[in-house]
Amino acid sequence: MFKGIFRKQKKYATIPSEQAKRDIPEGIMQKCPRCGAISVTKELEKNWKVCKNCDYHHALSARERIGITVDEGRFFEFDAELVSEDPLHFPHYLEKLKKDREKTGQNEAVVTGECTIGGYPAIIGVMDSHFRMGSMGSVVGEKIARAADRAATKRYPFILFSASGGARMQEGVLSLMQMAKTSAALERLHRERLLFVSILTNPTTGGVSASFSSLGDLNIAEPEALIGFAGRRVIEQTVRQKLPDDFQTAEFLLKHGQLDQVVHRSRMRDTLIQILDLHTDGGENNE
Ligand SMILES: [Zn+2]
Numbered sequence: 001m002f003k004g005i006f007r008k009q010k011k012y013a014t015i016p017s018e019q020a021k022r023d024i025p026e027g028i029m030q031k032c033p034r035c036g037a038i039s040v041t042k043e044l045e046k047n048w049k050v051c052k053n054c055d056y057h058h059a060l061s062a063r064e065r066i067g068i069t070v071d072e073g074r075f076f077e078f079d080a081e082l083v084s085e086d087p088l089h090f091p092h093y094l095e096k097l098k099k100d101r102e103k104t105g106q107n108e109a110v111v112t113g114e115c116t117i118g119g120y121p122a123i124i125g126v127m128d129s130h131f132r133m134g135s136m137g138s139v140v141g142e143k144i145a146r147a148a149d150r151a152a153t154k155r156y157p158f159i160l161f162s163a164s165g166g167a168r169m170q171e172g173v174l175s176l177m178q179m180a181k182t183s184a185a186l187e188r189l190h191r192e193r194l195l196f197v198s199i200l201t202n203p204t205t206g207g208v209s210a211s212f213s214s215l216g217d218l219n220i221a222e223p224e225a226l227i228g229f230a231g232r233r234v235i236e237q238t239v240r241q242k243l244p245d246d247f248q249t250a251e252f253l254l255k256h257g258q259l260d261q262v263v264h265r266s267r268m269r270d271t272l273i274q275i276l277d278l279h280t281d282g283g284e285n286n287e
Pocket residue numbers: 032033034035036037051052053054055056
């Protein structure tokens with residue numbers, strides 16, 4: 001069996017090793033994490049970053065999401081300068097924040113602002129899973145609460161895209177407090193009969209799924225998004241039951257009444273325009 005090792009001449013054609021296959025240059029080509037299909041990044045971007053082969057919805061950065069959602073040149077950011085402190089002196093937290101700021105070009109895991117969508121004014125928030133896994137620390141909570149307050153003051157609808165691993169452990173209880181703070185800010189919108197649309201994207205879990213992202217007047221998700229509070233294994237151990245395979249997927253939650261709609265990314269903007277149209281009563285934007 002060792003005979004072939006020292007041969008100088010190659011007997012077989014070289015095929016790239018598993019490692020080499022994984023190391024596809026990020027910029028030009030991208031590999032689908034689900035089906036393995038390789039697409040030219042530009043082509044993928046033209047297709048809303050949805051895999052043409054298996055329909056997998058690749059994660060979007062906040063900027064990319066804003067780019068495909070709002071009217072061109074009609075986004076005005078709020079509170080971009082807010083940055084997290086390190087209240088618990090958690091080891092390496094500040095370094096990690098710095099690294100993610102450099103990587104994403106933004107200060108925190110959510111971008112908020114005022115925009116128009118199909119001509120309808122709205123306040124928008126978009127979480128970004130590339131920044132600390134979209135986890136919710138004090139700044140994320142504060143920016144979302146302030147965005148909701150602005151929506152209330154201006155009497156605009158509030159649209160929020162979630163993508164989050166949950167509360168940010170490095171901020172401990174301060175992070176958990178954001179659940180109450182954001183929920184209270186949304187309650188004001190509710191009292192004033194203003195529209196809040198929550199769009200849950202892959203993944204929306206933990207304290208984010210257990211607070212603002214489940215409080216929409218309409219809760220919409222992208223196909224196959226993972227949405228849940230605790231992980232599958234924890235629940236299985238607690239209830240001592242095997243959970244269905246599609247448990248915690250958008251489709252499962254739609255079937256069981258926790259979501260109102262599952263909307264493909266290619267139709268998300270049109271769907272939002274339709275919703276905004278339905279909820280705007282003869283305003284200046286209606287013809
Ligand atoms: Zn795919």
